[in-house]
Amino acid sequence: MRNALLIAGRELRSYARSPIGWVVAAAMLLLDGLLFQVGAMGGQRLSAQVLADFFYYISGVTMIGAIALSMRLVAHEREKGTLVLVNTAPVRDGQIIFGKFLALFTFLVLVTLVTSYMPALIFVNGRVSVGHILVGYLGIVLLGASTVSIGLFASAFARTQVIAAVLGAALLGVMLLLWMAAKVSDPPVNNFLLSLAIHHERQKSFMTGVLKLENVVYYLAVTYFFLLAAVRTLEARRWR
Amino acid sequence: MIEIQALTKYYGDKKAVGPLSFSIAKGEIVGLLGLNGAGKTTTLRILSCDLLPSSGSVRVDGLDVVDNSDEVRARIGYLPDHPPLYDEMTVHEYLLFAARLRGLSTEDALARVEEVLGATQIRSVRDDVIATLSHGFRQRVGIAQAIVHRPRLLVLDEPIGGLDPVQIVEMRELVRSLRHDHTTIISSHILSEISETCDRILVIRGGEIVASGTEAELSTQLLEGGRLAVTIRGDAGQCKRLLASVKGVKNVELIEPAEPGDHVASFAIEAERDVREDVCRTLVLGNIGILGLSRSEHELESIFLRLAKPDDPGAPGEHPKGSKSRPSGRSEAAPVGDSNGHAKGGS
Secondary structure, eight states, rough: OHHHHHHHHHHHHHHSHHHHHHHHHHHHHHHHHIIIIIIIIIOOOHHHHHHHHHHHHHHHHHHHHHHHHHTTTHHHHHHHHHHHHTTTTTHHHHHHHHHHHHHHHHHHHHHHHHHHHHHHHHHHOOOOOOOHEEEEHHHHHHHHHHHHHHHHHHHHHOOHHEEEEEEEEHHHHHHHHHHHHHHHOOTTTTHHHHHHHSSSHHHHHHHHHOOHHHHHHHHHHHHHHHHHHHHHHHHHHHHO | EEEEEEEEEETTTTTEEEEEEEEETTOOEEEEEEEEEHHHHHHHHEEEEEEOOSSEEETTEEEEETTTTHHHHEEEEEOOOSSOOOOTSHHHHHHHHHHHHTTOOOOHHHHHHHHHHHTTOOOOGGSSSSSOOHHHHHHHHHHHHHHHHOOOOEEEEEETHHHHHHHHHHHHHHHHTTTOEEEEEOOOOOHHEEEEEEEEEEEEEEEEEHHHHHHHHOOOTSSSSSSEEEEESSSSHHHHHHHSSSEEEEEEEEEESSSSSTTTTEEEEESSSSHHHHHHHHHHHHTTTEEEEOOOOTTHHHHHHHSSSOSTTTTTTTTOOTTOOOOOOGGGOSSSOOTTTTEEEOO
8 A cells, every 4th residue: 555655646746847737727626617607507406406417517527537648547658658667666566556647646636625615506596405515426436437447458458548538438338338238128128238338327316305325336346447457458558 | 687589579560679698797898889760779779678678588686577566566667768768858857757756755756856966067047947948967877777776777778869979978978977876788889989998899780799899809709800000111012021921811902102201012901810920020020121011091990880781681680580691791800899808609
């Protein structure tokens, strides 16, 4: 754990010291604000509906931000030649991957926390439950963790950042659109595909403030699966 | 310290290294010499656990690089051909990170970083951001990160590459100063770079060791014959006949006189053994004045090139699977294992 925290700390500091971290954070917050103002707050609506729409919009922004930043986690270091420093240190591949994941996940959580003033604005003219807000944010955080792990796997697999971004976006796109494939499939395949879709039904319950354990388990499982795949990919690269 | 037995490494179907076998004793500075693509970097990456071997055994301090990877990595300091530096960090932050990553406690790491800042003479850039450093300082920071955890084995991949002459001299001094605390293996494609720093040289070609020994051993054994330049005062025609009569001399050629003067002539002699004594004796008995007798200055370098160059210039460093690499030209005379049995060619 010590090594993973060391790697995470260095990675987080690199976001703060390079333009990429600030630019992505600013762009995410700008998009969140615009979508909240224009999309969620537009027209006469129930407060709970405004909040649900808010979570819907920031879930998309979170996924885009996660893919944009995760592409550099391993591929960028490989391109720069710095990956060899951690590769030749007495650090397990699992610790490298977990450290990288922890850094970007923490960054996304911090950016997401900054958006908390937006749900608070709903209290000016309406009323929503704190539980609804907390469950909605839990859904965003879990979706962010899953997306980071998908992007991290793509970054460990690809040789360059560009390929990592394309691969990560493609994987996420497929998982997003599985619900559409489910619509044109027959049972039991449609149920299986729907259960794998990363956003559609899974996020809907979080957005409406309904906490279902199966959804939490789903996101944790996706995160674990792709982190494990990233570790195995890193290990396999030593044999190539 | 290092035992490599029948090491091979394939990238897909392409053989990069092997079969390679050699050993390095504790405290030695060994140079791995070969042209680009000869397999030097791959060998060093395997030693540093950055890559794993396709087959064969690599042991550091008796520990296998596959089975005991973590323990081996803790014993090794590695400087790749491009130092692995994080541009946004300061030198001090970076070295502290590298030290802690190698398992040092924060207190120990802080103390050790101060030591290596002094040892590598980079204290003046301690708080500078790495992105702003010159190439020479970047190389020094690279060496500092490699020694910060007091590794027993130091692996330096072309540490002198890209440095200017002053920096090269400083880097040689730095590497020499580390010999007391570390066993060191250095790679280069330039003989003069490592001949002045290393105790022993391993010449690698096509992923196999084709010659090994100290610089003196290589000179003696590789230059067993070679070329001589003789400058004399006397009858050039008589001198040429005398030289041609010396046993072992294959060819005598009149060349541009090495110095001005009446009846001064210079000859290039090609011989199949060391004929210097016989040449002197013959010329003196023939009443010829000897003004100079020397080996060709670049003879060792040219023999290195003959050893290191692949047979097929179109396929550098590549050999079909199962084929045994043989040095070209005079390579039959090249040692494939020094007198201490430290190294032997691919078997």
